[in-house]
Amino acid sequence: MTVHKAVALIAHDQKKDDLADFAKSHQAALSRFPIVATGTTGGRIAEACPELKIERLKSGPLGGDQQIGALIATGDVGLVIFFVDPLTAMPHDVDVKALMRLAIVYDIPMALNRATADTLLKALG
Numbered sequence: 454m455t456v457h458k459a460v461a462l463i464a465h466d467q468k469k470d471d472l473a474d475f476a477k478s479h480q481a482a483l484s485r486f487p488i489v490a491t492g493t494t495g496g497r498i499a500e501a502c503p504e505l506k507i508e509r510l511k512s513g514p515l516g517g518d519q520q521i522g523a524l525i526a527t528g529d530v531g532l533v534i535f536f537v538d539p540l541t542a543m544p545h546d547v548d549v550k551a552l553m554r555l556a557i558v559y560d561i562p563m564a565l566n567r568a569t570a571d572t573l574l575k576a577l578g
C-alpha cells in the first residue's frame with residue numbers, strides 16, 4: 454500500500470472494544486500510516502493507543518462513513534478496517550453501504566471482521 458495513504462478505522466458500538474484491542478495489538482504496524490477514524494471510534498482508539506496519531510472525523514451516523522468514502526474517492530485512504538455489528542439495525546445503514554460500495558469501486562482492501570483485518574495487517578508486514 455502507498456505509504457501516504459491513510460488507514461481508516463471504524464467500528465459499530467458493539468465492536469468498539471474489539472477494534473481498540475485490535476489496534477493495540479497492531480500498534481507498531483498502524484503507526485507507519487496516517488490513521489483516520491469516525492468520531493467515537495477514533496476517541497476509543499486514542500484512549501487505547503495514545504501514541505497513534507488519529508484524525509477524527511464525524512461520528513458515523515452524522516456523516517463519518519461518508520467522509521471516509523470521500524477520502525477513498527480522492528485517493529487518500531488505502532485500507533479500511535471496519536468492524537461491523539451484523540446483529541443490530543443502524544439508522545445510517547445506507548451510509549455504511551455507500552462506503553462499502555466505494556471501497557469496491559476503487560478496489561480498496563476492506564476488512565469487515567477481525568480475522569480479515571489480522572490477515573491484511575500481517576500482509577503489510
Ligand SMILES: O=C(CO)COP(=O)(O)O
Nearest residue numbers: 491492493494512513514
Ligand atoms: O457508526 C459508525 C459506522 O457506521 C461508527 O461511528 P462512530 O465511530 O462515531 O461510532
